[in-house]
Amino acid sequence: MKKETILSESRDPVFRNLVLKSPGCEKIPTCMQCGICAGSCPVSHEMDYTPRELVRMIQLGLKQEVLNSNTIWICTTCFSCSVRCPRGIRPTELMEALKPIAIAEGVKNKNARFDGVFSDVVKKNGRASEFLLISKYSLGEPEMIKQVPFGLALISKGKLPLSIDKMENTSELGAIFNMGEKKPEKPEEKQKTVTTTKAVDNEGGAEK
Numbered sequence: 001m002k003k004e005t006i007l008s009e010s011r012d013p014v015f016r017n018l019v020l021k022s023p024g025c026e027k028i029p030t031c032m033q034c035g036i037c038a039g040s041c042p043v044s045h046e047m048d049y050t051p052r053e054l055v056r057m058i059q060l061g062l063k064q065e066v067l068n069s070n071t072i073w074i075c076t077t078c079f080s081c082s083v084r085c086p087r088g089i090r091p092t093e094l095m096e097a098l099k100p101i102a103i104a105e106g107v108k109n110k111n112a113r114f115d116g117v118f119s120d121v122v123k124k125n126g127r128a129s130e131f132l133l134i135s136k137y138s139l140g141e142p143e144m145i146k147q148v149p150f151g152l153a154l155i156s157k158g159k160l161p162l163s164i165d166k167m168e169n170t171s172e173l174g175a176i177f178n179m180g181e182k183k184p185e186k187p188e189e190k191q192k193t194v195t196t197t198k199a200v201d202n203e204g205g206a207e208k
Contacts, residue, residue, distance in 0.1 A: 016061035018101070024093025031055045037081035037091050047071040051081050051091040058094070067102045071095070073111030110141060123177045126167025130160055 019025050031052075038050035049057065049069050057066050066072075075095040082090040102112065117137045122128055134151065138144035154160035167173070 010064070011061040012063040013061050015063040015066075015101075016058060019058050019094070019097060022093075022097035024090040025058075025097055027087060027089045028055055028058055028094070030087045031059065031089055032087065034086065036084050036086065037089075040080040040084050041075075042078060042080070043074050043076055046074050051075075051094075055089065055091065055094070066098065067105055067107050068109070070109060070111045072098045072102065073109070073115050113137070113140065119177070123174060124170070125164060126170045126173055127165050129164050131162050132164060134160075 020028055033052055033056060035050075035052050037055070038044050038052040041047075041051055044050045047070060049065075049071050051071070054066060054069060054071050057069075072095045075092065077092050077095070079092050082092045085091070099115070114137055118128070118133055121132050121136065125132070134144075138147075151160065155162065
């Protein structure tokens with residue numbers, strides 16, 4: 001990978017502080033870059049940045065590089081990195097904290113889209129359906145046409161059922177999804193809110 005100089009203007013301290021205040025991310029500044037998380041990750045070979053590299057990028061406040069990385073969407077939440085980290089850092093929780101931030105920032109890539117299609121299938125049916133998932137995802141990915149012969153072979157052998165198993169009542173599940181779909185404030189908006197609140201408090205104190 002080509003090494004590029006990190007310019008001061010590419011660093012975003014507001015984004016960095018927002019992430020560090022997220023649950024499970026408090027110990028990120030203590031990372032010593034030992035690489036145990038990257039070595040433990042079963043899918044690191046598919047990531048553009050390993051968990052170790054992503055943690056370092058958070059320390060530096062590289063907002064755009066972090067949010068546009070496919071790492072946060074590829075993570076399988078197996079917790080191997082979190083269990084083995086000698087500093088008690090939890091990369092798994094970090095990935096989950098970054099997803100809503102990326103969505104709020106309007107970041108779009110095929111990995112994020114797969115995550116969205118999967119969530120939509122589960123929300124509507126209460127259960128995952130491999131056939132629906134593959135079908136809906138393939139509609140927006142022309143490259144998936146190459147997988148048609150493989151898909152037909154799975155169907156012919158009964159490995160990819162066409163029937164859809166659906167929950168009788170998905171209202172409670174829908175309520176959970178609705179809570180999770182509330183868009184978080186962007187880092188800039190959150191900082192603006194904090195600043196405004198402090199200004200109001202200061203004015204109130206001056207009146208006293």
